Each structure stands twice: as structure tokens, then as C-alpha cells.
Amino acid sequence: MQNLKLDHIIHYVHQLNDFKYPGHLFTLHQGGQHVRLGTFNRLAYLNNAYIELLDVFKPEILQKVIKSDEGRVSFPSKIVQDNYKQGVKTLAFRTQDIEQLKRDLENRNIEVIGPVDMQRENKKGDKTSWKLLYIADPDYRVKPPFFIQWNEREEVRNKKIAPFQQKEFSVKGIELYxxxxxxxxxxxxxxxxxxxxxxxxxxxxxxxxxxxxxYRILDGEYSGYKSIVIKDTLTTSPYTLIIRGVSYRFEAD
Structure with a gap:
């Protein structure tokens, strides 16, 4: 298996246009619209990953999309499956060769869907594109992370997002039930x-x-993502914020 790394966390938020993190803790940057899915996002770039805040601007499109094979495993499908309950819905693991990853998984008799070509467009008309690969196995208790490959070299993308990263924050762990x-x-x-x-x-x-x-998996009465654990190099004591269905737990460096 390739050298997978956490790329981003998807946190579904109602009325995202009006949302701000408490105390403006994380700076939110414009993402864009996923026109074919009826969703849009805002992005909070941390040192080693980013948080994608996702909302739905056309529920009728999303409702229709999730009835397809691709749609039922797509990253926003859990929003509908959870009856629009706010919280973390899934994760994305980054790969440098999504076609080879597909072959590796299929050689293990793991069914996948994709790669799927995706793009979003911001208000200036700038487009960002990538490919997604989904685990299609229906027998899971927690919606599995999916795979992403950006359609630009890693060093180019890293240079592009560097000015937006809040280097004092690093994702340390994910907890789920x-x-x-x-x-x-x-x-x-x-x-x-x-x-x-x-x-x-x-x-x-x-x-x-x-x-x-x-990734801490705990016994629970329900299955789903519970907490994002973040290292904060500028704090001297830990603190926790409950934000739109998610526990953000900050630890001192």
C-alpha cells in the first residue's frame, strides 16, 4: 500500500455562510462549489492537514446524486444519511498515485468506485481539480475515509497553500466511536x-x-466521528471546544 497521509477532515455545518469559529480561532478561506453535488465549502488550513467545512446549497441535487453507486459512497452522502445532523462526516487520505492505489486495493479483492474527476470553482472563476477513490464495501460501521489525489505536483500545491496555513495548529489525532x-x-x-x-x-x-x-476507535452506542485532537504550540494548557457537533480538543505542545 502506498504512503497514505491525512489530507483533510470534512465537518458538515448548517448555514456555513454565517459560521465563524469561536474567537476566530481558525481563519476560514473561500473554497468553492461542487456543482455536481450541490455542496460548497470553506477551508481552515492547519500545519499538517486542513478542515473542510461543508454545506449544501442545493439539497435536491445531493438527494438525487446519492441514489447512484458513486453518490452513495461520495463524501457528502453521509450528510443525507445522518438526516442533516452536524458533525464530522468522513476523512480524506492523500495519495500520489491513485490509479496504482486502485490496482493495489482490487488485488486484495476490495471493491472500489473511481477514480472520479472532481473540481470546484471559486467566485473569481479559479478552478481546482482532483481525483477521488472510494471504498465501495457496504459492510462498514463507520463511513470509511476516501482517497484523494490533487491534480498538481505536491510541491506546487504545498507552496500554494503555505500562506494560508496556521502553523501553530497540527492535527494530532482523530477519535471515533x-x-x-x-x-x-x-x-x-x-x-x-x-x-x-x-x-x-x-x-x-x-x-x-x-x-x-x-486514530482512536472506541466502543460506543453509535458509530461516528467524535473528536479532532489538535496540538496548539501557543497554549500552555489543554482546552476543549464543542463546535457544531464536534469536540475540538486542543493539547499543549
Missing amino acids: STERAHTVKKWQEWFDMTIISESATETLLKLKADDIT
Whole structure:
């Protein structure tokens, strides 16, 4: 499996046009519209990943899209499946060769959908494009992360987003609940080549082989994403903010 890394986190927010992080903690930048999905976004760039705040501008388009094979696994489909409940819906893992990744997964008898060509356009008419690959296995308890490859060289993209990054913040971990933790852990190991760092009677800690970010899967009465753990180099004590269905937990450096 390739050297996957966390690219971004998708947090669904109602009335995104009016949303600001408490205390303007994260600066939000204009993203654009996903016209074929009926969604739009705002982006908060951190040191090692970014948070995509997503909202729906044409629910009728999204409702129609998710009835297709591609649509039912697409990144905004969980919004409808959760009856428009706010919160983190899924994650994106970055790859440098999405076609090879597809072959690798299919060689393991893992069904995938894609690559799917995507783009968004901002108000100035500037377009950003990328490819997506989705796990199509219907037998999961937590909507699996999907794969993304940007249609520009990594060094070019890094240089482009560097002025927007808030370097004092780094994603340290993601926490999620699963009603069947052993099942979710097994699937995430199969799909993403994750390594188990530690395990107890109630939780399992995983990581990607080429990334330092950890994924804590806890026993829960429901399945879904719980918390984003962020390292803050400018604070001397930890703090937590509950923001639109998500616990943002900040840890001192």
C-alpha cells in the first residue's frame, strides 16, 4: 500500500455562510462549489492537514446524486444519511498515485468506485481539480475515509497553500466511536494498512504507516466521528471546544 497521509477532515455545518469559529480561532478561506453535488465549502488550513467545512446549497441535487453507486459512497452522502445532523462526516487520505492505489486495493479483492474527476470553482472563476477513490464495501460501521489525489505536483500545491496555513495548529489525532470496534479495526487495517499501536478492553489506537496522526476507535452506542485532537504550540494548557457537533480538543505542545 502506498504512503497514505491525512489530507483533510470534512465537518458538515448548517448555514456555513454565517459560521465563524469561536474567537476566530481558525481563519476560514473561500473554497468553492461542487456543482455536481450541490455542496460548497470553506477551508481552515492547519500545519499538517486542513478542515473542510461543508454545506449544501442545493439539497435536491445531493438527494438525487446519492441514489447512484458513486453518490452513495461520495463524501457528502453521509450528510443525507445522518438526516442533516452536524458533525464530522468522513476523512480524506492523500495519495500520489491513485490509479496504482486502485490496482493495489482490487488485488486484495476490495471493491472500489473511481477514480472520479472532481473540481470546484471559486467566485473569481479559479478552478481546482482532483481525483477521488472510494471504498465501495457496504459492510462498514463507520463511513470509511476516501482517497484523494490533487491534480498538481505536491510541491506546487504545498507552496500554494503555505500562506494560508496556521502553523501553530497540527492535527494530532482523530477519535471515533464504533458499535462493533473489532469489525471497524479489521476493516481499517485491510483498507488502509493501518498499524495497531495499542489496544485495551474499550479502545484501539491505530496509525497509517507513513503518518504520525493517530486514530482512536472506541466502543460506543453509535458509530461516528467524535473528536479532532489538535496540538496548539501557543497554549500552555489543554482546552476543549464543542463546535457544531464536534469536540475540538486542543493539547499543549
